[in-house]
Amino acid sequence: MQDDSKSSRAVVLLSGGIDSTTCVAMARAEGFECFALSFYYQQRHQVEMQAARRVAEALGVAEHLILELPFGRIGGSALTSDLEVPKSSTVDEIMPGIPITYVPARNTIFLSVALGWAEVLDAGDIFIGVNALDYSGYPDCRPEYIEAFEKMANLAIKKAVEGTMQIRIHTPLIRMTKGQIIQEGLRLGIDYSITHSCYDPGPGGTACGHCDSCLLRKKGFSEAGVRDPTIYAVDVCPT
Amino acid sequence: MQDDSKSSRAVVLLSGGIDSTTCVAMARAEGFECFALSFYYQQRHQVEMQAARRVAEALGVAEHLILELPFGRIGGSALTSDLEVPKSSTVDEIMPGIPITYVPARNTIFLSVALGWAEVLDAGDIFIGVNALDYSGYPDCRPEYIEAFEKMANLAIKKAVEGTMQIRIHTPLIRMTKGQIIQEGLRLGIDYSITHSCYDPGPGGTACGHCDSCLLRKKGFSEAGVRDPTIYAVDVCPT
Numbered sequence: 001m002q003d004d005s006k007s008s009r010a011v012v013l014l015s016g017g018i019d020s021t022t023c024v025a026m027a028r029a030e031g032f033e034c035f036a037l038s039f040y041y042q043q044r045h046q047v048e049m050q051a052a053r054r055v056a057e058a059l060g061v062a063e064h065l066i067l068e069l070p071f072g073r074i075g076g077s078a079l080t081s082d083l084e085v086p087k088s089s090t091v092d093e094i095m096p097g098i099p100i101t102y103v104p105a106r107n108t109i110f111l112s113v114a115l116g117w118a119e120v121l122d123a124g125d126i127f128i129g130v131n132a133l134d135y136s137g138y139p140d141c142r143p144e145y146i147e148a149f150e151k152m153a154n155l156a157i158k159k160a161v162e163g164t165m166q167i168r169i170h171t172p173l174i175r176m177t178k179g180q181i182i183q184e185g186l187r188l189g190i191d192y193s194i195t196h197s198c199y200d201p202g203p204g205g206t207a208c209g210h211c212d213s214c215l216l217r218k219k220g221f222s223e224a225g226v227r228d229p230t231i232y233a234v235d236v237c238p239t
Numbered sequence: 240m241q242d243d244s245k246s247s248r249a250v251v252l253l254s255g256g257i258d259s260t261t262c263v264a265m266a267r268a269e270g271f272e273c274f275a276l277s278f279y280y281q282q283r284h285q286v287e288m289q290a291a292r293r294v295a296e297a298l299g300v301a302e303h304l305i306l307e308l309p310f311g312r313i314g315g316s317a318l319t320s321d322l323e324v325p326k327s328s329t330v331d332e333i334m335p336g337i338p339i340t341y342v343p344a345r346n347t348i349f350l351s352v353a354l355g356w357a358e359v360l361d362a363g364d365i366f367i368g369v370n371a372l373d374y375s376g377y378p379d380c381r382p383e384y385i386e387a388f389e390k391m392a393n394l395a396i397k398k399a400v401e402g403t404m405q406i407r408i409h410t411p412l413i414r415m416t417k418g419q420i421i422q423e424g425l426r427l428g429i430d431y432s433i434t435h436s437c438y439d440p441g442p443g444g445t446a447c448g449h450c451d452s453c454l455l456r457k458k459g460f461s462e463a464g465v466r467d468p469t470i471y472a473v474d475v476c477p478t
Contacts, residue, residue, distance in 0.1 A: 070306045097300055139396060
């Protein structure tokens with residue numbers, strides 16, 4: 001770990017879910033001063049921004065920037081339109097292939113905005129909690145995509161071209177299972193009850209328990225051997 | 240030129256200046272059905288969006304999508320803050336190096352949004368009017384950057400990874416002088432009086448005549464040997 005007085009700045013993408021929250025904690029544990037970046041992108045689960053704020057506060061980031069992006073006007077995804085979010089009973093029932101919750105170019109747009117902010121902050125390190133093991137098959141979560149983005153980024157910005165900074169895209173979770181991610185987060189002191197994963201939350205932000213994101217979350221806690229602190233809609237008893 | 244009944248779709252980035260306007264005309268001349276994409280990015284010269292609308296109308300694009308992006312909150316540029324826009328008398332007086340009108344990661348963010356829309360539209364071709372000859376030295380206008388972006392794009396989106404579409408980033412102006420660009424545009428019937436270039440317009444959108452963008456514009460018309468239809472602030476006589 002670096003000495004605090006010499007800590008480097010990092011931009012960390014933060015959605016408020018398990019992966020990005022763990023990613024902030026891991027960047028901090030590596031000694032980085034974290035600048036969290038979150039987006040209202042007209043996602044149906046905007047409640048995740050409340051989780052992002054809680055995480056940013058709990059983990060003591062240097063700054064938390066929340067920006068609006070008009071993804072709804074681009075369309076093409078169940079997360080930004082009224083297309084139905086697929087539901088299953090278990091992870092094994094999730095349909096193969098890239099699901100309709102895929103958002104065209106989402107990580108590319110998020111990383112591009114992070115790149116601009118990183119240049120302004122003199123933060124050469126960008127963290128993104130992508131995972132290519134327990135994930136929904138999104139192409140912009142794979143190592144070959146991240147490598148190509150990093151290469152492009154170092155040709156895109158003034159400070160990289162002038163040689164005063166170099167962009168490194170960090171993906172510390174990319175080869176971890178959801179269970180391993182949760183275990184690492186718990187070791188770093190994360191209280192996962194403040195995070196949010198559900199793609200299709202009910203009133204008050206209650207998790208549906210059956211979208212891919214809920215199922216992967218449940219699987220993670222089960223594998224990690226710890227209690228899932230999430231309140232799922234199916235667990236709520238009528239009064 | 241392709242037959243209209245078989246025309247392919249292209250997304251074309253359109254700022255309303257000389258380069259992007261010519262780029263739309265060239266894409267159209269190649270037989271593409273053009274989907275123009277413009278951005279309010281909190282730029283001080285928002286008046287360029289009026290030009291973009293005029294161009295989209297005049298060139299008969301299939302659709303013109305104008306999106307808002309919060310670049311002002313990222314900062315780092317004279318175009319999105321109150322930093323002073325540099326002024327000179329002639330192109331030869333422009334300071335060497337990348338000027339403070341550079342906007343961190345601007346083309347990367349613009350192209351990323353274009354990529355998302357292109358996937359939704361099934362438009363494998365994206366046109367951007369970057370120019371690496373008569374330009375302000377921005378790193379995200381160079382061929383090596385564009386190549387790296389294209390490579391990344393084909394790893395980023397679902398349809399490319401599944402093999403049902405391939406992304407090609409077209410930069411037809413990249414090796415042309417401003418004079419050659421204007422000559423080509425005139426050949427294609429463009430009325431450049433509807434375009435806007437100035438970074439620091441006065442009331443009513445009048446061009447300042449002395450920012451880099453105005454100076455490159457003037458140089459272009461001079462080289463092309465045609466009259467510059469722009470009304471510059473210094474040309475306006477007091478009543």
